[in-house]
Amino acid sequence: MIAHAVIDFETTGLAPAHGARPTEVGVCLLEGGRIVDRYQSLMNPGVPIPYDIQGLTGITDAMVAAAPTVSTVMKEAASFVGDRPLLAHNAAFDRKFWEVELNRIERKPRIDMACSLLLSRRLFPTLPNHRLATLVKALQLPMEGTFHRALADAECTAHLLIHIQEELQARFKVVSVDHALLMAIQKARKYDLNQCICKHGGVI
Numbered sequence: 524m525i526a527h528a529v530i531d532f533e534t535t536g537l538a539p540a541h542g543a544r545p546t547e548v549g550v551c552l553l554e555g556g557r558i559v560d561r562y563q564s565l566m567n568p569g570v571p572i573p574y575d576i577q578g579l580t581g582i583t584d585a586m587v588a589a590a591p592t593v594s595t596v597m598k599e600a601a602s603f604v605g606d607r608p609l610l611a612h613n614a615a616f617d618r619k620f621w622e623v624e625l626n627r628i629e630r631k632p633r634i635d636m637a638c639s640l641l642l643s644r645r646l647f648p649t650l651p652n653h654r655l656a657t658l659v660k661a662l663q664l665p666m667e668g669t670f671h672r673a674l675a676d677a678e679c680t681a682h683l684l685i686h687i688q689e690e691l692q693a694r695f696k697v698v699s700v701d702h703a704l705l706m707a708i709q710k711a712r713k714y715d716l717n718q719c720i721c722k723h724g725g726v727i
Contacts, residue, residue, distance in 0.1 A: 544568035549673030563674035565590040608702035614638035641709035695725035
């Protein structure tokens with residue numbers, strides 16, 4: 524199984540284009556189907572955290588006041604990730620912050636971030652929804668910490684990726700679950716899933 528970096532951000536809002544900045548990042552490194560290392564840090568976004576988001580995440584203005592700057596944390600996170608392929612749950616959200624904040628510090632980001640939300644929709648279509656909390660409960664994944672904190676969510680997503688890799692190996696006899704296969708599956712229409720996996724060495 525290929526090494527991946529699983530990432531999660533907590534932020535002050537939904538989009539950098541509207542002035543939102545990250546307040547926390549969590550990263551889990553996966554190798555050989557297990558978590559081998561972790562990185563987590565609060566960061567000072569330089570803007571107030573809205574009260575509703577403070578209530579959701581538990582991250583307050585007081586907590587980030589003494590935290591490192593966003594640029595400092597992003598340099599550390601980028602170095603920690605290295606050249607590993609990236610994955611996040613609802614990657615469309617995290618990718619925006621990863622790209623914008625790395626561009627701010629003149630670091631070139633990888634943009635081919637895989638999405639465990641999209642992958643779960645393809646592989647587990649009968650679940651009522653594909654929110655992270657729903658998947659953790661339905662698939663009986665390990666859960667430590669609190670949802671909507673970056674490292675806890677990154678760890679849950681890492682366990683979800685391991686489950687997805689094992690599901691592909693068991694159901695479709697895929698020998699190697701690489702990043703290219705994950706990207707292909709999440710882009711495939713649900714009716715084309717079997718054909719997509721066959722193209723990457725799976726057996727139906």
